[in-house]
Amino acid sequence: MREKDTIRLSVRIDKETYNRLCKVCKENESISKIVREYIDIGLGIKSTTSDIEKISEIIKKQIESVCEEPIERLIKVVIKSIKSCESSRYILYSLLKEFSNGNTDEIIENAERQAVIYASNRGGK
Numbered sequence: 001m002r003e004k005d006t007i008r009l010s011v012r013i014d015k016e017t018y019n020r021l022c023k024v025c026k027e028n029e030s031i032s033k034i035v036r037e038y039i040d041i042g043l044g045i046k047s048t049t050s051d052i053e054k055i056s057e058i059i060k061k062q063i064e065s066v067c068e069e070p071i072e073r074l075i076k077v078v079i080k081s082i083k084s085c086e087s088s089r090y091i092l093y094s095l096l097k098e099f100s101n102g103n104t105d106e107i108i109e110n111a112e113r114q115a116v117i118y119a120s121n122r123g124g125k
């Protein structure tokens with residue numbers, strides 16, 4: 001199979017564009033490859049209303065690739081927070097049972113009611 005005839009082209013871009021291209025690059029992917037793909041896509045798109053879906057899909061893929069890592073990090077933080085809260089709750093309940101002389105359920109129900117009231121008041125602000 002014969003390779004395509006190619007021409008080497010040198011292009012200057014500003015630092016902001018370069019940094020954005022770096023963010024889009026996946027592991028083991030070069031900026032040159034990304035730029036070539038953008039050129040191919042850009043030349044292949046006619047800016048008519050029938051191409052809106054294609055353009056939207058391209059934008060969606062780029063947004064997903066840029067946002068994927070921060071979203072995964074946020075999910076991990078939320079999971080750690082939930083685990084921490086559950087651990088704190090378990091410890092608190094254990095302490096209440098140990099020191100409450102038998103009325104633990106009443107104390108826990110009251111605490112949960114107060115927590116709901118507090119959370120609903122905070123949500124309205």
